[in-house]
Amino acid sequence: MNNLIERQRGLHEEIERLEQAIVDQFMQDPKTHRDRLRNEHVVDKFLTRISDKSIDLNNLYEDKDGLRQSEIETLSASTEFSEFYERLRVIKDHHRKYPNEPVELPEMEFIHMNQIHGNGEDGEEDELEKKFSGEESYGRYLDMNSLHGKYINLKDVKKLEYLQYLSDFDDFANAYPKSMKTSPEYKEYLNDLSEYLYSFFRRAKPLFDLAELEEKVRQELDEKWEKGQLVGWEEIGNEMLDPELYCQACQKQFTKKTVYDAHLTGKKHRKNAEKLNNEQSTTKGDSENNTKQDRRKELAWKELLITKYAEGLSDVREETKANVERKQALTDKERTLEQDLEEIELAEQDSDDDEEDRIYNPLKLPLGWDGKPIPYWLYKLHGLGVEYPCEICGNYVYMGRKAFDKHFQEWRHAHGMRCLGIPNTRHFHEITKIDDAFSLYGKLKKENAQEDFVPDSMEEYEDDEGNVFNRKTYEDLRRQGII
Structure with missing residues (x-):
């Protein structure tokens, strides 16, 4: 039946099934980095689906169009029995039309999904391989060779080797001159660098809350930008704190009041001021100034965000530097041999996983506590x-x-x-x-x-001294006066 209340119940059930599927996924014990990464990607898919279903469920509860309230009133009205039998008729008509329609339990969908992802079937392994380049090795290392090439092509930057670049790519106060930060090439480079780090986070650490990280970076940026405490952008902060030293006609900022006053008497300033009065209004000048500040703040936001990305990937960064340093000491022959060994290890690991899945039990022995046949x-x-x-x-x-x-x-x-x-x-x-x-x-x-039962032989009597006799013996001794 296609009604709102039933849809709400179905969404609640599906969310609970997804939560149980996540628990089942976490109960697995991944033995390798690749298995752990595969499990995290599966859980991330489940969480995304829970988020989508929760949004749909919330929209149904808000009931902006009033359909849910109307349905509740219909079910609780005096015609509730007629409404009930009408819905029952629809159900019977459906089953009469499709008498042999198979019914699958809702939980079977998620059990099947867990089995597929857990075993790496149906192209799941190929999908994981496509997410990473060979240099990244399933998210163990960073692959910033192309970004290093773009960095080298920037103007006025210090030409760093790749290993040194891995250490200093987020040092925006020293590695990047202030003179080139307004160039479009630098802006494009920042966008590519932030996009790569974001993409690597999503691929190597899919359960990391990037939205929360970006929110904290935005708050930190606003706070430091207003106080002029952002590293590399202190002068811009001072401009915002002291707008009286900014010349709108010449589009120039001054740090001292005396220099600013001397500038106002210059021929160049008078010419620019006259031109500003004739062609532009003060409002338009303020708008251009704000636009310029927004562009600078956007660059500062990218730099701070990249710095926080680098802090979150500090362990991967160190592993990458160690791997690059090790590979630089190898010859071409040794590198080729290492690649062949890595392929052999991956093949052996896959075969070991298959052997663990298939239990060899030709004698049909009972299984022990560990799930394996007893000796x-x-x-x-x-x-x-x-x-x-x-x-x-x-x-x-x-x-x-x-x-x-x-x-x-x-x-x-x-x-x-x-x-x-x-x-x-x-x-x-x-x-x-x-x-x-x-x-x-x-x-x-x-x-x-x-x-x-014979009373004379089976009934028991006890004298004053605690001796026990049957009935016949007790009466004979008593008659004789012995007891």
């Missing part, structure tokens, strides 16, 4: 290959003496004895045939019948 000597020691059938249990066969002895007190044997009308007492232990059970039961009843 054969233990199987023989406990006699688990010996069959013990029980006719009272419906010819059920028990494997091993221990299971056979234990079953006499279990529900299956007790139910069989109850059906025969025989009490399941200790006398019937080891009895597995129905005829033997009836014979023993008859014999026990005869023995109990012979043991009728």
Whole structure:
């Protein structure tokens, strides 16, 4: 049925199924970096789906169009029974039209998804490989060779080697001259650098909350920008703090009041001021000044964001530097050999994973606590290959003496004895045939019948000294005056 209340219930159920699927994914024990990364990407997909479903659910609860409230009023009105039977008719018509439609439990979808992602089936492994370059090695290292080339092509920058660049690419106060920060090439370089680090974060650490990081960076930027404490942009902050020293006509900032006053008497300033009065209004000049400040603040935002990205990837950064330094010491032959060894290790790891998934058990031995077959000597020691059938249990066969002895007190044997009308007492232990059970039961009843109660011999009496006698002996001794 396609109604809002049912859709809400379905969304709640699907969110709960996704949460359970995430728990099942975390319960797995990844043995390698690649398995851990694959699990994190699967959990990230589940979280994204939960977010989408939560938005849909929230929109239904807000009920901006009033359809949900209208449906509730319809169900609670005096015609609720007619509405109920109308919906029942729709359900019956659907099943009458599709009588053999298979029904799959909702949880089977997420169980199947976990199995697919957990085993790396259906191209999941290829999808993970496509996310990273060979240099990145499944998110272990950074691959900034192309960014290093763009850095070298910037004007007035110090030409750094790749290893040194990995250490100083986020040192915006010293590695990048202030004279080139207004160039379009520098802006393009900053965009490419921030986009790469963001992309690497999403691929190598998919569960990292980048939105929260960016929000903290934005708050820190606003606070330091207003106070003029942002590293590399202190002068810009001073401009904002002291706008009286900024000449709108010449588009120039001065640091001292005396220099600014001397500038106002210059021929160049008078010419620019006259031109400003004739062609532009003061409002337009303020707008251009604000636009210039916004452009500078955007560059500062990119720089601060890249710095925070680099701090979050500090461990990967150190691993990358160590790997680059190690590779620089290798010859071409050694590099080729290392690549071949890495491919062999990946192939062996895949084969090991397949062997772990397939349990080799040709003797059909029982599984132990670790999910693997028990040793054969233990199987023989406990006699688990010996069959013990029980006719009272419906010819059920028990494997091993221990299971056979234990079953006499279990529900299956007790139910069989109850059906025969025989009490399941200790006398019937080891009895597995129905005829033997009836014979023993008859014999026990005869023995109990012979043991009728005789008061003279079975009643017990006690004298003052605590001696115990049967009734006949007690009365004889009393008559004789002995007791």
